Amino acid sequence: MVSIKPPAGMRDFLPLDLSRREYALSIIRNVYLSHHFEPIETPVLERIETLQGKYGEEGDQLIYQVLKRGQKLEEALSQAPILPHQLADLGLRYDLTVPLCRVVAQYQHELPSIFKCFQIRPVWRADRPARGRFREFVQCDVDVIGTRSILAEVDVVSAACEALAALGLADFQVRINDRRLLTAITLAAGIPPQKSGTTLVALDKLDKIGPDGVERELGERGIGPASIKLILSLLADGCATGDEARLRLGQMAQDLAERLEPQIATDLQEILHLLAATGIPSTSLLFDPTLARGLSYYTGPIYEISLQGSAGSVGGGGRYDELVGMFLGRTVPACGVSLGIERVLMIMEERGLLAGVTPTCDVFVACFPEVSAEPSLRLAAELRARGVVVDCYPEPTRLKKQLAFAQKMGARVVLLAGPDEMRQGQVTARQMSTGRQITLDSSEAADHIVKLLAGQE
RNA sequence: GUGGAUGUAGCUCAGCUGGAUAGAGCGCAGGAUUGUGGUUCCUGAUGUCGAGGGUUCGAACCCCUUCAUCCACCCCA
Numbered sequence: 001m002v003s004i005k006p007p008a009g010m011r012d013f014l015p016l017d018l019s020r021r022e023y024a025l026s027i028i029r030n031v032y033l034s035h036h037f038e039p040i041e042t043p044v045l046e047r048i049e050t051l052q053g054k055y056g057e058e059g060d061q062l063i064y065q066v067l068k069r070g071q072k073l074e075e076a077l078s079q080a081p082i083l084p085h086q087l088a089d090l091g092l093r094y095d096l097t098v099p100l101c102r103v104v105a106q107y108q109h110e111l112p113s114i115f116k117c118f119q120i121r122p123v124w125r126a127d128r129p130a131r132g133r134f135r136e137f138v139q140c141d142v143d144v145i146g147t148r149s150i151l152a153e154v155d156v157v158s159a160a161c162e163a164l165a166a167l168g169l170a171d172f173q174v175r176i177n178d179r180r181l182l183t184a185i186t187l188a189a190g191i192p193p194q195k196s197g198t199t200l201v202a203l204d205k206l207d208k209i210g211p212d213g214v215e216r217e218l219g220e221r222g223i224g225p226a227s228i229k230l231i232l233s234l235l236a237d238g239c240a241t242g243d244e245a246r247l248r249l250g251q252m253a254q255d256l257a258e259r260l261e262p263q264i265a266t267d268l269q270e271i272l273h274l275l276a277a278t279g280i281p282s283t284s285l286l287f288d289p290t291l292a293r294g295l296s297y298y299t300g301p302i303y304e305i306s307l308q309g310s311a312g313s314v315g316g317g318g319r320y321d322e323l324v325g326m327f328l329g330r331t332v333p334a335c336g337v338s339l340g341i342e343r344v345l346m347i348m349e350e351r352g353l354l355a356g357v358t359p360t361c362d363v364f365v366a367c368f369p370e371v372s373a374e375p376s377l378r379l380a381a382e383l384r385a386r387g388v389v390v391d392c393y394p395e396p397t398r399l400k401k402q403l404a405f406a407q408k409m410g411a412r413v414v415l416l417a418g419p420d421e422m423r424q425g426q427v428t429a430r431q432m433s434t435g436r437q438i439t440l441d442s443s444e445a446a447d448h449i450v451k452l453l454a455g456q457e
Numbered sequence: 458g459u460g461g462a463u464g465u466a467g468c469u470c471a472g473c474u475g476g477a478u479a480g481a482g483c484g485c486a487g488g489a490u491u492g493u494g495g496u497u498c499c500u501g502a503u504g505u506c507g508a509g510g511g512u513u514c515g516a517a518c519c520c521c522u523u524c525a526u527c528c529a530c531c532c533c534a
Contacts, residue, residue, distance in 0.1 A: 008525090058532070095534090127533075128458080129526095139534060201532090294533060305534095313534065340534025368492080403494035411494095418492060432494070 009127070009135030019359045021138075024167055024345055025120055028140050031163040035155060037118040037142050042099040044122070045090045052091075054098045054323070056197075056296035062125045064135075066090035092124035096141040097297070097320065097336060104145050104334070105327035115145040116155070120341075132312055132343050141317075143336030145324070150271050153301055153319065156337040157271075158278035160305060160315050163339060168353045171308040173284050174275070175239065177291035178268055178301050179318070181252065184260040185234055185289075189227040199223060200292040203235065235289050245272055245287035252289070264300075271301060297323045303337060310347050315339040362389040362453055364411035366403075368418040369396035375442060376417045379427060382446045388453065407432060413449060 006012050013021065029039075051063050065088035068076055076086045093099050096119045104111065119141045129135060142159050144152035157174060164172045182203075186196040202217040211232050218228045234255065240248045246269050253265035268287065276282040293302045293316060300319035307314055317337030324332035348354050363383055365376045373392070380390040391409065393402050399416075406414045416428040416437075427445045429452065430437045440448050 003525090005525090062532090123534085125533080128531095130532095131528075133533070137534065205531095312532095315534065338534065343534060366492090399492050400490080400494070405494085407494045414494085416492075420492075428492095430493075435494085437493085 007135070009129035009133075011134065011136070015359045020349075020354045020357045021341065021345060023354070023357045024348065025138075025140070025341060027166050028163040028339065028341070029118075029120060031166050032118040032140070032142055032159055034162075035116070035142070035159045037116045037159065040100070040103065040117045040119055041121060042093070042096075042103055042119070044092055044124075046093055046099055046102070048088050048091045050102055050327075051094055051098060054295075054297055054326070055094055056294060059094060059295060062127050063094050064092040064124045064126050066092070094125055095123050095295075096121055096139050096338065097143070097323065100141070100143055100145075100336075101320075101324045101334070102327050104324050104332060108328065108332075111145070114147050116143070117145070118142045132346050134342055138341045140339040140341055141336055142338075143334060145334040146332060148321070148333045150267050150274070150301075153271050153303075153335050154274045154278065156317065156335060157275055157303055158280065160317075160337045160339050161275075161278075161280050161284075164305070164307075164314070164344070167344060167348060168351075169307055169314075169344065169347060171284075172314070173286060173306050173308070174280065175286045175288035175291050175304045175306070176268060176271065176301060177288050178264055179298050180264050180300060181256075181260065181268075181289065182292060184256045185231060187259050188234075188256055189230040191223060191227050191231075195221070195223065199231070203231070203290045204292040205290075238290070239286040239288045241284075241286050242282045245269075245285075248289075249287060268301060293318065301335070305337075305339070307347055310343070310350075312343060313340075314343045314347070358410055360389075360410035360412065361391050361406075362411075363391070363413045363415060363449060364402075364406040364409060365390065365392040365415045365417070366399060366406075367393040367396045368416075370419045371417070371422050375422070375427075376415065379415065379417070379442065379445055383449060386446065386450055388450065403430075413452060415445075415449075 011017075045066060048063075048065060052060055054060075055063075067073060067087055068089045072089065073087070076082070079086070100117070100119065104115065120138060122136055122138050124136050127133060127135060140163070142156045144155055161172060161174065164170070182200055183196060186199050187193075191199050198221045199218065202214050202221060205214060205217070215228050215232065218231075219225070234252065237248065249265045249269050253260060253262050272282075272285050272287065275285055288304075291302060291304055293304065297320045298318040299321045302318035303316060304313045305315035306312070315338055317335070319333070319335035321331060321333045324330075324334060345354070363380070365380055367373065367376075376392060380392055383390045391411070393405065403414060411432055414430045414432060416430065417426075421427050421439065424439075425442050426439050427442055428437055428439045429445070429449055431452065438448070
């Protein structure tokens with residue numbers, strides 16, 4: 001027997017699950033639309049070359065590859081030795097940003113000079129599944145292509161934060177840093193560029209394992225004691241908000257004056273300042289000099305969004321000015337933020353924010369064995385024409401069973417057109433929330449039912 | 458990829474140091490009420506005890522192997 005479970009890390013969504021996903025997604029979508037981000041979609045598969053070399057070494061290994069087909073596969077298999085990387089010509093997209101950049105390169109002349117778009121689509125990673133981590137999951141990206149302005153960063157970050165607030169998750173925290181700041185710090189500490197990657201990974205853990213842990217880990221990775229000391233002295237103070245963040249950034253700009261464009265620090269200060277102006281509490285905006293982020297394509301400011309009391313992040317992003325250039329050969333500045341819907345839903349579930357979200361049906365029409373379904377079907381059609389969702393039970397079972405079924409389906413009104421009603425040319429409407437019933441003449445039934453449903457809102 | 462734990466009904470779990478027909482709650486089905494759901498009451502069905510092997514008179518329980526899931530680390534959304 002083959003297993004009937006979906007593949008590891010992938011899920012089936014039944015109606016209840018989907019009603020909740022769609023509820024949350026529609027809120028996010030509406031917030032993104034309110035900023036005038038426009039929706040786009042791209043194929044789930046990309047050429048393997050499009051995906052490779054964009055995410056860093058670890059990321060590249062997590063791309064799901066799709067085997068060549070037919071003669072091309074035979075050719076690849078007939079080579080000796082067989083090279084694994086020549087067996088695939090396509091891959092499932094690993095994120096939404098790289099395909100977006102391909103699209104921007106492809107349609108550069110058709111797209112607006114400043115292109116604001118969003119994508120709510122699944123991505124695939126051949127990761128090991130864990131709590132809140134899946135191999136197939138939906139990301140909600142907002143991006144601004146074509147400007148270096150920090151107002152673009154403010155736009156995408158504030159849109160993501162507004163979406164979280166609209167979902168009832170107002171206790172988010174946005175941590176901000178800049179890749180160039182990290183680079184300057186490692187250079188100032190005398191760390192060779194080829195080791196800066198592993199250094200950043202260790203630094204990222206500062207809040208988890210503390211300065212001593214980072215010191216040990218850096219030592220293990222072959223960083224000299226003097227460099228470690230220097231780095232930690234620059235970073236040991238951890239995150240900062242508000243005026244403290246401003247001061248800290250100013251201080252860093254001075255300390256690193258030889259290696260850091262002063263603009264970078266003032267931009268970060270300004271981003272924090274302007275984000276506060278969009279309504280994000282300044283206590284939720286943190287400068288985190290240890291924030292690194294794994295994806296290798298970021299070139300400037302980077303972000304991570306997390307919620308109180310839950311491990312991991314619900315979103316992240318940054319500026320990736322060189323990524324479009326990898327397809328186009330010409331630099332096109334861009335930045336974006338992504339929310340992970342799976343984690344958002346997990347936290348909403350934990351907090352009971354989805355308890356009331358269930359599938360519903362406006363009107364459910366019962367089925368009687370003794371009479372023709374014709375009048376019921378006419379009424380159902382009339383209601384549907386007026387925008388009402390109507391379901392008709394197909395089997396003439398006992399009314400008790402039909403009512404129980406209707407309730408399970410989330411029906412708000414059940415229509416009864418049995419022999420008693422038929423004789424009078426009438427129909428009975430039962431309001432499921434109260435149990436109250438009214439009997440209506442068929443001619444005016446649709447009007448009344450529409451009003452009844454409107455009155456329940 | 459590293460470490461730890463757990464696999465018993467559709468779900469959540471109980472099942473003593475190995476003992477005969479493997480249990481509960483919820484859910485499901487039927488009935489009390491052959492035209493009335495959500496409450497109540499009655500009745501019922503359901504399990505290769507994750508899989509394979511071993512020890513034993515006897516295994517859900519002990520041993521080995523394997524698979525799956527979960528938790529932590531890593532990484533991320």
